[in-house]
Amino acid sequence: MQDASMFNALVKAVSQLDDDTWEKSINDEVSELLSHVNSHELVRLGTQLNNGIQSRFQPGKHLGDGAIMGCANYHGWLIFDNGDQWIVRIPRTGFSDVPPELVDYLVASEYATLKVLEPTKVPAPKAFAYGLASDLSNRVGVSYIMMQALPGKPFYASEASPDQRQSVIQQVADILVEISRYPLPLLGSLVMEDDQVGVSAVASNRFVALSTYGPFKTTLDYVTNIIDQYMHLIADGQLHHEHPLEAFLFYHFLRQNIDTLVASDIPGQYFLKHVDDKGDHLLVDKDFNITGIIDWQFARIVPATEAFGPSYFTADLMALYSSDTNVTDDDRLLAKALRCRGSDVLASFAEGNERMRRFHNGLASSLTRDEARDMLRGMLVCVRGKELDDLDAWITTQCTECQKDRRWEGIQALIMEQNQKHQKRN
Numbered sequence: 001m002q003d004a005s006m007f008n009a010l011v012k013a014v015s016q017l018d019d020d021t022w023e024k025s026i027n028d029e030v031s032e033l034l035s036h037v038n039s040h041e042l043v044r045l046g047t048q049l050n051n052g053i054q055s056r057f058q059p060g061k062h063l064g065d066g067a068i069m070g071c072a073n074y075h076g077w078l079i080f081d082n083g084d085q086w087i088v089r090i091p092r093t094g095f096s097d098v099p100p101e102l103v104d105y106l107v108a109s110e111y112a113t114l115k116v117l118e119p120t121k122v123p124a125p126k127a128f129a130y131g132l133a134s135d136l137s138n139r140v141g142v143s144y145i146m147m148q149a150l151p152g153k154p155f156y157a158s159e160a161s162p163d164q165r166q167s168v169i170q171q172v173a174d175i176l177v178e179i180s181r182y183p184l185p186l187l188g189s190l191v192m193e194d195d196q197v198g199v200s201a202v203a204s205n206r207f208v209a210l211s212t213y214g215p216f217k218t219t220l221d222y223v224t225n226i227i228d229q230y231m232h233l234i235a236d237g238q239l240h241h242e243h244p245l246e247a248f249l250f251y252h253f254l255r256q257n258i259d260t261l262v263a264s265d266i267p268g269q270y271f272l273k274h275v276d277d278k279g280d281h282l283l284v285d286k287d288f289n290i291t292g293i294i295d296w297q298f299a300r301i302v303p304a305t306e307a308f309g310p311s312y313f314t315a316d317l318m319a320l321y322s323s324d325t326n327v328t329d330d331d332r333l334l335a336k337a338l339r340c341r342g343s344d345v346l347a348s349f350a351e352g353n354e355r356m357r358r359f360h361n362g363l364a365s366s367l368t369r370d371e372a373r374d375m376l377r378g379m380l381v382c383v384r385g386k387e388l389d390d391l392d393a394w395i396t397t398q399c400t401e402c403q404k405d406r407r408w409e410g411i412q413a414l415i416m417e418q419n420q421k422h423q424k425r426n
Helices: 004-015 019-035 039-049 100-117 162-179 219-235 244-256 329-340 344-350 355-361 369-384 391-402 408-425
Strands: 055-058 073-080 085-091 127-131 144-148 189-193 196-200 271-273 282-284 290-293 300-302
Touching: 039 055, 039 073, 039 127, 039 144, 085 100, 100 127, 100 144, 100 189, 100 196, 100 271, 162 282, 162 290, 162 329, 162 344, 189 300, 219 244, 219 408, 244 369, 244 391, 244 408, 329 344, 355 369, 369 391
Parallel strands: none
Antiparallel strands: 055 073, 073 085, 085 144, 127 144, 189 196, 271 300, 282 290
16 A cells, blocks of 8 residues: 655655755656667557558656646657657656556556547547557556547646536536446546456545455445555555544544445446546647647446546536535536536436545545634535534544544554644644
8 A cells, every 4th residue: 555645755855955956856756767768669669550651759748837747647749740649658767656456557547448438439649559668568667558648638627617617517527427328337547458458446536545455246346445455544644644633533523424325326326537637637729629638547337426426527616615615607507517418317416415526536635624623614515514513522422432433542642642743742
């Protein structure tokens, strides 16, 4: 299991670098990465896969305006003599402690997901080939996916007018209706098995905090496993060590009320979910027509309440990190669009309770104790359906309940350690 606390510490350290030092670190990382890339093999493969049309590899811009490198992946180009352009997507491995086997799994899963989407009307890029660093027959030298380069620029709701936002929401409704046409019998991530796509373990989560897990036949098993992984990581000091009590109670409460997370499920039917759907996963043209959906590496097969319910795309992010637990105007707009398309069931999910949105968002890292308490209160209100009069009294009661949990000793030790540090500072 990945040590998530090390990853969070690394991110914090990078954020404290001055601009020149940070830029040098990025340049050094990219230079090191490209030194392992056999560009001649990429060109050979690309030419072979594109009907013999000659091509050349061009490193992608990784800093400044027009940069195409993301937080997790470096991107280069295959440029063909006929004008075609393909993206070469390569995981960044020099900035985190994500285990190599998980990196490879994410690459393989994203490729499988793109292949599943290929015959559908979902505007995902076509994937042409992939390779894994762990595969000795991979002559490219690194993990990669070769895929179609789609036109458009990332969609940011804050830069769009109300009419443009509504237009994009209407198009997202069409995409969700299309996804609903392809239910699957298992919860997990898609992988290639003997050149066929199958459902296997979930490829971690968008925070890369969990190990791979599953696949599962029921929503109850899926949700329970996620909760238990978080509770273990928190009790072990790997996650949320700044506020272990609030974080542990967040998941302990969900464990006690797990029926509320699975009550609206469609038994035996599960659906593809992008997961990292903040809005910039959508590419749009100048008229805000969606031209593509990118960044599928954490995609998974999930319950309908998660696939079609309130998401990051329709969220008020300020409210999501507070105790304000209402569905948003965009949630309602999406529900209305789905209803207009005759999808009343999907609409009921879209404007339903945001429990699953808050569950998968969890608690952010580097919160103050007051902020963690506010997010805890938000989840309590979301599940209970009413305000909580006295959070401290509730916490006291829950601490008594938690004594039955074998992981509680770890939380007590972390709290004691925190108190000792606080006393030394004072």
